[in-house]
Amino acid sequence: MSQEHGSIEAFPESLELTDDDSVLQIAWDDGHTSRHRLDVLRAACSCAMCQGHHPSQSLNLKPEQFPGIRITDIAPVGRYAYHIVWSDGHDTGIYTLKMLREMESTA
Ligand SMILES: [Zn+2]
Numbered sequence: 001m002s003q004e005h006g007s008i009e010a011f012p013e014s015l016e017l018t019d020d021d022s023v024l025q026i027a028w029d030d031g032h033t034s035r036h037r038l039d040v041l042r043a044a045c046s047c048a049m050c051q052g053h054h055p056s057q058s059l060n061l062k063p064e065q066f067p068g069i070r071i072t073d074i075a076p077v078g079r080y081a082y083h084i085v086w087s088d089g090h091d092t093g094i095y096t097l098k099m100l101r102e103m104e105s106t107a
Contacts, residue, residue: 034103036107
């Protein structure tokens with residue numbers, strides 16, 4: 001039995017860069033606040049370039065590889081994800097709300 005469609009769908013009310021622009025803080029409409037270090041978020045990029053189409057192709061990115069990474073641009077994709085452009089020029093990352101919500105707060 002799948003519970004996937006029975007879960008509460010929280011939606012971000014606001015996104016804010018904090019801690020000298022090194023942390024993305026998301027305030028969800030159910031009152032939860034999640035905080036994500038940008039280097040952790042960048043390393044977690046799930047795009048085909050970073051993760052490949054098979055685990056053996058994954059670049060195995062680590063947060064330590066992105067010291068001082070910044071968000072250049074962030075834009076909503078429909079109502080399910082955000083497209084993030086990074087200061088290292090990487091611009092194919094899509095971060096779904098589900099992924100952001102389920103990621104542990106890292107800051
Ligand atoms: Zn990527």
